[in-house]
Amino acid sequence: DVESVPGVPSWLPRHLRDGGIETLYPPQADAVEAGVTEGESVVASVPTASGKTLISELAMLSSVERGGKALYIVPLRALASEKHREFEQYEEYGVSVGVSTGNYESSGEWLASSDIIVATSEKVDSLVRNGAPWISELSCVVADEVHLVDDPNRGPTLEVTLAKLRRRNPNVQTVALSATVGNAQEVAEWLDAALIDSHWRPIDLQTGVHYGQALHFDDGSRTELSVNSGEKPTAAIVRDTLTDGGSTLVFVNSRRNAEGATKRLGSVTDERLTSEERDQLAAVATEIREASDTETNTELARAVERGAAFHHAGLSRKSRTLIEDAFRDRLIKVVAATPTLAAGVNTPSRRVVVRDWRRYDGSVGGMAPLSVLEVHQMFGRAGRPGRDPYGEALLLANSHDELDELFEKYVWADPEPVRSKLAAEPALRTHILATVASGVANSREGLLTFLDQTLYATQTSDSDELQRVTDDCIDYLLVNEFLESEREDGAQSLDATSLGHTVSRLYLDPMSAAEIIDGLRGASDVTPLGLYQLVCRTPDMYELYLRSGEDEEYTTTAYERETEFLGAMPSEFEQARFEEWLSALKTARLLEDWAGEVDEDEITDRYGVGPGDIRGKVDTAEWLLGATERLAGELELSIAPAINTARKRVEHGVSEDLIGLTDVRHIGRKRARRLFEAGIETRADLRNADKSVVLGALRGRRKTAERVLEQVGHTEPDMTNVNPSERSRPETEPTDTTD
Ligand code: ADP
Structure with missing residues (x-):
């Protein structure tokens, strides 16, 4: 009680x-x-x-x-x-x-x-x-x-x-x-x-495997499933769940598969919508379209109208929330999702189908099976307490052998133990610098004592391995002058240098900092592309992959714009390093396009990414360029202002001439360009601007215009008597920086 x-x-x-x-x-x-x-x-x-x-x-x-x-x-x-x-x-x-x-x-x-x-x-x-x-x-x-x-x-x-x-x-x-x-x-x-x-659950969960015409469950029971000719198992399950008024969550292994499955499953859900549901779904679709007009979003809106949706990290936050809410409200009948949805977000559904139990794993260069833990977490989304009688979670088998295999591998299996990954070098490098810089430890022995309080230490009886990687990391940090050491009475004390303190506070991987410092030293003139490429090749930025044929395209760019790059370009004969360098160039070109006011939609096309990815790259670049600016200051280089400009351009996605305007809240890249074209080029112009001109550039959004004018200290931000016909316009906040 x-x-x-x-x-x-x-x-x-x-x-x-x-x-x-x-x-x-x-x-x-x-x-x-x-x-x-x-x-x-x-x-x-x-x-x-x-x-x-x-x-x-x-x-x-x-x-x-x-x-x-x-x-x-x-x-x-x-x-x-x-x-x-x-x-x-x-x-x-x-x-x-x-x-x-x-x-x-x-x-x-x-x-x-x-x-x-x-x-x-x-x-x-x-x-x-x-x-x-x-x-x-x-x-x-x-x-x-x-x-x-x-x-x-x-x-x-x-x-x-x-x-x-x-x-x-x-x-x-x-x-x-x-x-x-x-x-x-x-x-x-x-x-x-x-x-x-505890293994207690608020609602019964049956887990099992679909094979042929039946769902086979862990308690030995079977449910027959009618499969129309030519119908894929997932579609048959979704259809069957709908007859009972339930919804289905389908886990797949890639964004493309999520989008593809949604398209196919949409024709199953579409047939069974009531006209009331159709109206409500149309309203959700409109909100999605209003959030941004990228191709991904348009496709998502089209699927939502039919009662289906995909969910992955390439979606904008706004779209994601709309989908989650409409699925919880049982408006959307099927969601095809990548595993990100399994973690944290509370989206229960009558049935869960784990369609793909393998996914691409870069570290093995091929497909690898999901862990039992992951599959069980996905299973756990089945069943809504108080709404459903029970939940059902299923894997799909193509053969009788696979049916047995999947029972062994996942349905009856216990989840794996969790294992510390602390001994991996990049992690240790970063945390050792931070531990010394924040004064938690000031010697090798102090570090080892601290590390003794980690899960790693609890799990390992062999302390040699940890000592060995710790020593490697200390050496690396000493060589790059992030740490300094002194011998006192035979004991070695460790201290962070001023640079080391800065790097730790900036939250950079020391290896990123070393790369940036190396690139900045000796640079007299910097361009945005050069800076973008520099930060993109650090381990703190996830680079875009090169698609086939692209290495040639970017090699050409590399030579055409050779003078802009900072630090040494690896030789073409060091193939792996050169290709990584080109991937960084590709990522940098995306940022350059963004900062050159290229449409979001065109960028997603050109680089094969979603709008959420652009946001991710932009955020990371903004942070890394801020850090680069600080490092340049620390090294007393005169290029800090140029770095600042490059950072602001990435932050707002604009050319240099718009930076003053985009510093004003509620003015994104598109609005700034329209204001600029209407003759309002600076913050000062905005202060003295004719209100109707501002209103026009903001496409009649009066509340926004008032807020903008108030911020810059315009004499009379009150808009009540500007063009009364505009008054009934709905006010929506822009959710993304494009407008
Ligand atoms: P978890 O974090 O374990 O995945 P949540 O904390 O999100 O699960 O809980 C799932 C749902 O159960 C929530 O909607 C929550 O409001 C509901 N819930 C939690 N505790 C109780 C309870 N004691 N009685 C009824 N409902 C509960």
């Missing part, structure tokens, strides 16, 4: 009951039993959708009730805003909630007044590096999806961040939420926490 939970604020039971939560789910009750509302650390390893969020809320709210401060660490930026929105419900009771995203190089002072702070592990790491004072006030730290410490790219940051927080605040309560994993006990030992290891 929610009334009898000790330690929580007195308003909470009533608030939960109003929200339909009368009793705690068993894993939640176990967590309370273990003291989660009384400051005890807990690792909760429970299935998807079994109420992990509430466990963390109980911990955070009781901690705040005792006068403390809580931090909620999310694995993805997109989840930060989602969780923030979720926790905002507590603001009416005086609990303030802050979210920290964006710029790494700040200490987030304004967060000092928040009771609950939501941030990614990278952001928390950077706040620690920049000495955010409130870090030492934390009384409760929640790590969401802690099984991702297993992730080779981002896991080590989460691991080291938790270790640092716990070292700074030895009494901090740690609450780690995890999918069901093979070695939850080990994770709990690492975090000195009580373990809640």
